[in-house]
Amino acid sequence: MHIDENELPKAYDAREKEAKWYEYWLRNGYFTPKIDKTKKPFVLIQPPPNITGNLHLGHALTSTLEDIMVRYHRMCGEPTLWLPGTDHAGIAAQVVVERELAKEGLTRQKIGRDAFMERMWSWVANCRANISNQHTRLGVSYDTTRLAFTLDEGPSLAVRTTFKNLYDKGLIYRGERITNWCPRCATALSDLEVDHEDEKGHLWYIRYPLADKPGEYVTVATTRPETILGDTAVAVNPADDRYKDLVGQMLILPLVGRKIPLIADEMVGIDFGTGAVKTTPAHDPNDFEVGHRHNLPIINIFDNHACINENGGKYKGLDRDEARKVILKDLEDQGYLVKVEDHVHAVGHCQRCRTTIEPQASSQWFVKIESLAKPAIEAVKTGEITIVPERFTKVYLNWMENIKDWCISRQLWWGHRIPVWNCHACGHMTCAVETPTECEACHSADIHQDDDVLDTWFSSGLWTHSTLGWPNKTEDLDYFYPTSVMETAYDILFFWVARMIMMGIANTGKVPFHHVYLHGLIRDEKGEKMSKTKGNVIDPLVVVDEFGADALRFSLILGITPGNDSKLGRNKIEAGRNFANKLYNAVRFVLRYANEDTPTVIDNAKLKLEDKWILSRLNSVAKEMNQMLTDFQFGEAIRTIHDFIWGELCDWYIEMAKVRLNHDDQSPMPVLLTVIERSLRMLHPFMPFITEELWQTIKTAGGFATDKSSIMISEYPQFDEAFHFEKEEAQMSTLTEIVRTLRNTRSEYEVDINKTIDAYVYCDELANVLSPYTATILTLAKATVRFEEKRTDDVPKQSIVEVLPNAEIIIPMASLFDLEAQLAKLNKELDEAVKEQARLESHLNDETFRSRAPQQVIEKEQARLDAALEKQTKLREHIKNLAA
RNA sequence: GGGCGGUUAGCUCAGUUGGUUAGAGCACCUGCUUUACACGCAGGGGGUCAUAGGUUCGAGUCCUAUACCGCCCACCA
Numbered sequence: 034m035h036i037d038e039n040e041l042p043k044a045y046d047a048r049e050k051e052a053k054w055y056e057y058w059l060r061n062g063y064f065t066p067k068i069d070k071t072k073k074p075f076v077l078i079q080p081p082p083n084i085t086g087n088l089h090l091g092h093a094l095t096s097t098l099e100d101i102m103v104r105y106h107r108m109c110g111e112p113t114l115w116l117p118g119t120d121h122a123g124i125a126a127q128v129v130v131e132r133e134l135a136k137e138g139l140t141r142q143k144i145g146r147d148a149f150m151e152r153m154w155s156w157v158a159n160c161r162a163n164i165s166n167q168h169t170r171l172g173v174s175y176d177t178t179r180l181a182f183t184l185d186e187g188p189s190l191a192v193r194t195t196f197k198n199l200y201d202k203g204l205i206y207r208g209e210r211i212t213n214w215c216p217r218c219a220t221a222l223s224d225l226e227v228d229h230e231d232e233k234g235h236l237w238y239i240r241y242p243l244a245d246k247p248g249e250y251v252t253v254a255t256t257r258p259e260t261i262l263g264d265t266a267v268a269v270n271p272a273d274d275r276y277k278d279l280v281g282q283m284l285i286l287p288l289v290g291r292k293i294p295l296i297a298d299e300m301v302g303i304d305f306g307t308g309a310v311k312t313t314p315a316h317d318p319n320d321f322e323v324g325h326r327h328n329l330p331i332i333n334i335f336d337n338h339a340c341i342n343e344n345g346g347k348y349k350g351l352d353r354d355e356a357r358k359v360i361l362k363d364l365e366d367q368g369y370l371v372k373v374e375d376h377v378h379a380v381g382h383c384q385r386c387r388t389t390i391e392p393q394a395s396s397q398w399f400v401k402i403e404s405l406a407k408p409a410i411e412a413v414k415t416g417e418i419t420i421v422p423e424r425f426t427k428v429y430l431n432w433m434e435n436i437k438d439w440c441i442s443r444q445l446w447w448g449h450r451i452p453v454w455n456c457h458a459c460g461h462m463t464c465a466v467e468t469p470t471e472c473e474a475c476h477s478a479d480i481h482q483d484d485d486v487l488d489t490w491f492s493s494g495l496w497t498h499s500t501l502g503w504p505n506k507t508e509d510l511d512y513f514y515p516t517s518v519m520e521t522a523y524d525i526l527f528f529w530v531a532r533m534i535m536m537g538i539a540n541t542g543k544v545p546f547h548h549v550y551l552h553g554l555i556r557d558e559k560g561e562k563m564s565k566t567k568g569n570v571i572d573p574l575v576v577v578d579e580f581g582a583d584a585l586r587f588s589l590i591l592g593i594t595p596g597n598d599s600k601l602g603r604n605k606i607e608a609g610r611n612f613a614n615k616l617y618n619a620v621r622f623v624l625r626y627a628n629e630d631t632p633t634v635i636d637n638a639k640l641k642l643e644d645k646w647i648l649s650r651l652n653s654v655a656k657e658m659n660q661m662l663t664d665f666q667f668g669e670a671i672r673t674i675h676d677f678i679w680g681e682l683c684d685w686y687i688e689m690a691k692v693r694l695n696h697d698d699q700s701p702m703p704v705l706l707t708v709i710e711r712s713l714r715m716l717h718p719f720m721p722f723i724t725e726e727l728w729q730t731i732k733t734a735g736g737f738a739t740d741k742s743s744i745m746i747s748e749y750p751q752f753d754e755a756f757h758f759e760k761e762e763a764q765m766s767t768l769t770e771i772v773r774t775l776r777n778t779r780s781e782y783e784v785d786i787n788k789t790i791d792a793y794v795y796c797d798e799l800a801n802v803l804s805p806y807t808a809t810i811l812t813l814a815k816a817t818v819r820f821e822e823k824r825t826d827d828v829p830k831q832s833i834v835e836v837l838p839n840a841e842i843i844i845p846m847a848s849l850f851d852l853e854a855q856l857a858k859l860n861k862e863l864d865e866a867v868k869e870q871a872r873l874e875s876h877l878n879d880e881t882f883r884s885r886a887p888q889q890v891i892e893k894e895q896a897r898l899d900a901a902l903e904k905q906t907k908l909r910e911h912i913k914n915l916a917a
Numbered sequence: 918g919g920g921c922g923g924u925u926a927g928c929u930c931a932g933u934u935g936g937u938u939a940g941a942g943c944a945c946c947u948g949c950u951u952u953a954c955a956c957g958c959a960g961g962g963g964g965u966c967a968u969a970g971g972u973u974c975g976a977g978u979c980c981u982a983u984a985c986c987g988c989c990c991a992c993c994a
Binding site (some may be wrong): 038039043044045065086229236253254255256257268300301302304305306309310311312313317318319320322378379384424425427428431432437481523524526527557575591593594595596597599600601602605607608610611612613614615616617618619620621622623624625664666668669674675676683684687688691714773776777780781783786812814865869876879880881882884885886889890893894897 | 919920921922923928929930931932933935936938941942943944947948949951952953954956957958959960961973974975987988989990991992993994
């Protein structure tokens with residue numbers, strides 16, 4: 034069937050086509066792998082986006098990288114599973130919905146747990162639909178039939194089972210610890226969920242009177258004067274001579290009046306402040322440990338929202354900032370405040386709501402992590418898991434080797450409830466996978482489930498196997514686990530990747546994946562992190578609407594390297610669109626000559642020079658593409674195929690093909706169709722929509738025969754020795770050099786646009802090969818060329834002479850150029866050739882070089898020397914000729 | 918306080934075992950409404966590869982310092 038290219042618009046418009054093809058792929062079930070036990074599958078579990086809002090460019094990058102890998106491996110014939118899902122995102126999602134409530138003047142406490150959960154679920158439904166739609170628009174080829182959510186029954190069962198297993202092994206425990214407390218979220222956080230930032234603060238010096246020596250005192254320095262209410266000691270370093278004699282004495286706590294001891298502990302630095310530290314075990318991690326060592330009372334002075342509680346006496350009810358002001362004023366009024374200094378120190382903030390963290394003693398659940406970390410460290414050390422880029426291996430190992438117990442309980446409502454039931458009768462804790470009806474110790478029915486939920490990363494940590502059915506023995510788990518690649522951003526290496534490795538090994542005895550590919554963050558054109566508050570966020574869908582998904586994908590991938598941040602602006606996206614348009618128009622050209630009568634099968638005997646050249650180049654590119662896609666070099670891969678299509682196929686092959694088509698020559702169509710079809714296949718993983726569209730169009734026009742119904746299930750092109758034509762590649766490069774030189778000469782001498790120039794080309798045995806191309810050269814460079822093997826005559830006077838590696842070009846057109854300029858140019862070239870000769874000679878005469886450099890390098894250098902000498906001879910002759 | 922990354926053309930970045938004359942996109946200059954494409958074609962200018970040493974026959978690439986920028990980790994009140 035002939036498709037008239039004139040009926041197609043001149044510019045490619047992605048809009049209506051993308052949705053159509055996505056629907057087609059989905060309908061045909063290409064995204065769902067068929068389990069084939071004779072083949073090793075390629076498996077990639079999608080990092081589940083948080084259900085906190087729209088997807089941003091970071092998600093678009095992740096999706097694109099994953100889609101590239103998945104489409105590539107699928108085209109290589111591997112049963113390929115890309116399993117999608119979303120994450121309930123615990124605290125992050127709860128904060129978002131709480132903000133929505135706040136707009137209505139509500140809080141979760143006001144509406145109650147049940148109503149709040151209802152709000153959460155309706156938010157989730159909206160959000161998940163939205164995320165799915167966004168993914169669809171980006172072209173992700175993930176298996177929609179396996180779409181998972183962390184709160185689904187399967188993953189939830191995995192969570193409870195894991196908890197119980199670890200609990201039974203004694204690897205989960207409940208304990209009173211200092212934890213990072215967010216007073217806004219009213220929950221404990223893990224260390225990772227706290228962002229430290231330097232802040233300008235003050236160091237207040239406060240005197241604590243000695244109980245038994247009126248008028249004498251010890252001065253402490255503190256950044257947190259309000260915590261004085263919870264002080265239960267003052268500590269000094271045992272080696273500090275200033276305080277040696279005072280250790281053991283009692284001090285009177287200002288404002289409070291409580292008697293507290295002066296103790297000695299190694300923790301205290303002698304150099305800082307006064308060398309005496311007020312010790313508040315309930316509100317400082319160090320002090321907590323000191324308190325433990327010295328059996329100090331732990332006095333918690335804050336309620337869940339960091340307001341002073343009943344332990345704060347008359348200050349009760351003040352929040353921590355007000356309390357600080359009032360207490361400082363009281364200290365000053367009563368003469369306890371000695372001085373104030375400016376002081377910069379790191380302050381922790383809640384990762385999700387930015388509220389200043391309050392270190393606070395509370396009872397929480399922890400994972401005893403050391404024994405879980407050990408095999409996870411081994412797996413990376415032995416190379417069973419590799420991390421790309423490699424430098425993150427060190428970061429990973431360093432963190433894992435210094436890992437601390439993981440606080441997993443959150444005082445939130447949104448998440449997996451901790452599967453532990455407390456008995457009101459005997460106090461025993463019953464841990465169970467399924468809801469028990471009675472206490473396992475005393476069989477009382479008066480039991481109540483722990484109110485806390487688990488850290489959202491606890492369920493994420495199981496994601497590689499919980500989505501495949503674990504703890505049940507499923508076919509999926511059996512066939513697809515361990516997975517192949519974990520692709521994600523480097524900023525969640527600890528949060529997620531490390532936890533998956535630990536939990537994966539703990540639950541299944543196998544590593545969860547073999548390769549970790551870490552991508553960088555996307556920044557705006559100025560290199561700043563995109564954020565809603567800065568207003569520099571680019572919405573992927575807005576880009577897709579304007580430029581198409583393929584253009585966006587191109588711009589996201591081009592030039593990126595693993596683990597490095599990249600910048601994205603309009604320019605780059607336009608480059609992507611331009612490339613799509615270029616490809617589209619190349620196909621429009623092809624369609625002009627393609628119909629069911631077009632020959633499409635290549636006859637090797639009839640291949641011309643440029644045919645062999647483009648086939649050979651295509652072949653090399655296929656080799657490179659496979660290598661780079663295997664090595665995770667996506668940025669380089671897309672540039673390679675881009676450069677091939679634009680710079681070789683379009684700029685040279687198609688231009689030469691036009692001449693053939695106009696001259697009733699051997700048809701270029703079989704080769705052209707073959708090359709373009711394979712190019713589309715090579716590009717498909719990167720730009721799936723346009724490649725499918727064009728592939729189907731050419732197929733419909735009878736451009737090639739295939740039993741495949743879609744490009745996405747056709748084979749990824751591989752290197753084929755039969756199409757490797759080294760000699761023709763070299764010959765073609767001489768031809769293109771000749772054309773370039775002629776064009777260059779025209780431009781340089783400002784030859785009239787309508788004037789055809791004459792040229793003689795002397796190129797030994799190549800003359801026979803290239804002389805059929807005079808018509809081509811006439812079209813491409815507007816020059817009439819005569820090819821000869823050897824020059825027999827002298828060079829005609831006043832000619833432009835160009836010396837190429839394998840050819841000598843003489844353009845007798847004295848009337849069209851400036852004689853002086855030409856002479857100067859030749860002299861300059863001669864100069865360079867002489868310098869080159871000198872450099873090479875000294876190099877080649879160097880004994881050390883001769884003895885140590887590999888033979889082929891020496892030969893190469895020698896060849897270059899010969900070339901330089903020959904060039905000189907020719908140039909001298911031409912100069913002489915011209916000057917005559 | 919440790920650790921890591923970056924510093925290459927005006928801008929954004931490639932450059933994977935050290936080996937021709939360091940590349941691309943965008944921007945810039947010149948000329949082209951050539952029936953695939955002006956989202957284009959042809960030609961061109963532009964880089965002492967941050968600095969200083971070192972290793973090597975040979976360094977953008979390896980080593981050692983230094984400077985600036987950025988990131989991560991860390992309990993010093």
